[in-house]
Amino acid sequence: MKLFRVLTTIIFSGIVCSAFAQDSYEADVDSAWIASQNGGSTEMNDGSDEPNPECIGDGCGEATAESTTEQASNEAVAESAAEKTKNEGADSDEEEDCTPADSLLPECKDSASETKVASSDDDDDDDDTYDRYTNENADISRASREGFSSGFSLGFRFGGGFNLFFIGEETDDWRIGYEATAGIIAQTKLGIEGLFASVGLSFSYFRYRYEADFEFDDYSEEDEAKVNVALFEIPVIIKYAIGGGNITLGLGFDLGLKLTGSSEFDQTINTSTTTEQDDTHDNTLPTAGLEMGAVLEIGYIVNKNVSVDLRVIQRFTNLLNSDVVFESSVKDAKLLGTHATIGISLFL
Known part of the structure; x- marks a missing residue:
C-alpha cells in the first residue's frame, strides 16, 4: 500500500x-x-x-556581427556617393548662378577661366578654319595663275642683225646694211602639245647701203647712197617645239608699216678736164610705205622667262618707191630685201 x-x-x-x-x-x-x-x-x-x-x-552571434558590419559598410558607401552627387550638383548650381557682377568671386573666376579657355579653343578652331580656307584659295589662285602663264606669256624682244642682200633686179651694187629692233611679244598655246603662236609689235630701224662705179668714154662715175628706214613691224609666227624639247622652229608672216625714211646720194665724177666733182642729193631715193614678207625662225628656250632666236625675213615688196626715184642709176632697181636678226626674248 x-x-x-x-x-x-x-x-x-x-x-x-x-x-x-x-x-x-x-x-x-x-x-x-x-x-x-x-x-x-x-x-x-x-x-x-x-x-x-x-x-x-555557438558562433551564431559572430556570423551575424560580420553580416551587420558588411551591411553598415554598404550603407556608408551609398551615403558617400549620394553626398558627392549632391556636392557636384551644388557646384553646378553655383556656376550657373555666376553673373558678370560675381566675376571677382573665386568660384566664378574658375568658371570664367574655363569658359575663356573653351572660347579660346573655339577661336583657335575658327582661325585654323580661316587659315585653311585662305591657303586653299591662295593655292587655287596660284594654280590658276600658273596655268594661265603656262598657256600665255607676255614679254619683250630685243634684236639686231643685217640686211644681207637683195633678190630682184639690179641688185649687185647694194651692200650689206645693219638693223636693230625692240618691242613687245606675246605667246599662247594652240591646244596641240608643243605648238604655239607668237605675235609681236616692234620698232625697227634699217640702214641700207649702195655703192657703184661706172666707166664711160670720157669720164668715170662713183655713186654712194645711204637709205634709212624706220618701221613698225608686226610679226605673226606659228612655232613648234621639236620633240617637246627646247628647240623651236617657226614659220610666219611679217608686216612692216613705214614711220619715216630718208636717203643721201653722193655722186663723184672724174673727167679729163676736172679731176673730181662731187654732188650730194638728199631724199632722192624714197622707200615704200608698206613692206611684207615671210618669216623663218629657229629658237632655243633657255627657261620659262628667256629664249633666244635667229629670225630671217624675206621681203615680197620692193624697198624703193620706183615711181618717184630721182637717181637714174637706181631708178629701175627692184629690191626685195633679206633680213637676218638674232634676238632675245624676256617673258614676264
Whole structure:
C-alpha cells in the first residue's frame, strides 16, 4: 500500500512538471531564446514558426556581427556617393548662378577661366578654319595663275642683225646694211602639245647701203647712197617645239608699216678736164610705205622667262618707191630685201 502511494505521487508529479515545462517553453523560447540565438532578430527562417536552424548554437552571434558590419559598410558607401552627387550638383548650381557682377568671386573666376579657355579653343578652331580656307584659295589662285602663264606669256624682244642682200633686179651694187629692233611679244598655246603662236609689235630701224662705179668714154662715175628706214613691224609666227624639247622652229608672216625714211646720194665724177666733182642729193631715193614678207625662225628656250632666236625675213615688196626715184642709176632697181636678226626674248 505504501509502494502504491509512492508510485502514484511520482506519476502525478511528472504530469504536473510536464505541463508546466510546456507552458514555459512557449513563453520563453518564442522570443528571448530565439533572439539570443539569432543575433537579436526574432524573425524565423523562411517565415516558418521554427527558429533558424543555421543560427542556433555557438558562433551564431559572430556570423551575424560580420553580416551587420558588411551591411553598415554598404550603407556608408551609398551615403558617400549620394553626398558627392549632391556636392557636384551644388557646384553646378553655383556656376550657373555666376553673373558678370560675381566675376571677382573665386568660384566664378574658375568658371570664367574655363569658359575663356573653351572660347579660346573655339577661336583657335575658327582661325585654323580661316587659315585653311585662305591657303586653299591662295593655292587655287596660284594654280590658276600658273596655268594661265603656262598657256600665255607676255614679254619683250630685243634684236639686231643685217640686211644681207637683195633678190630682184639690179641688185649687185647694194651692200650689206645693219638693223636693230625692240618691242613687245606675246605667246599662247594652240591646244596641240608643243605648238604655239607668237605675235609681236616692234620698232625697227634699217640702214641700207649702195655703192657703184661706172666707166664711160670720157669720164668715170662713183655713186654712194645711204637709205634709212624706220618701221613698225608686226610679226605673226606659228612655232613648234621639236620633240617637246627646247628647240623651236617657226614659220610666219611679217608686216612692216613705214614711220619715216630718208636717203643721201653722193655722186663723184672724174673727167679729163676736172679731176673730181662731187654732188650730194638728199631724199632722192624714197622707200615704200608698206613692206611684207615671210618669216623663218629657229629658237632655243633657255627657261620659262628667256629664249633666244635667229629670225630671217624675206621681203615680197620692193624697198624703193620706183615711181618717184630721182637717181637714174637706181631708178629701175627692184629690191626685195633679206633680213637676218638674232634676238632675245624676256617673258614676264
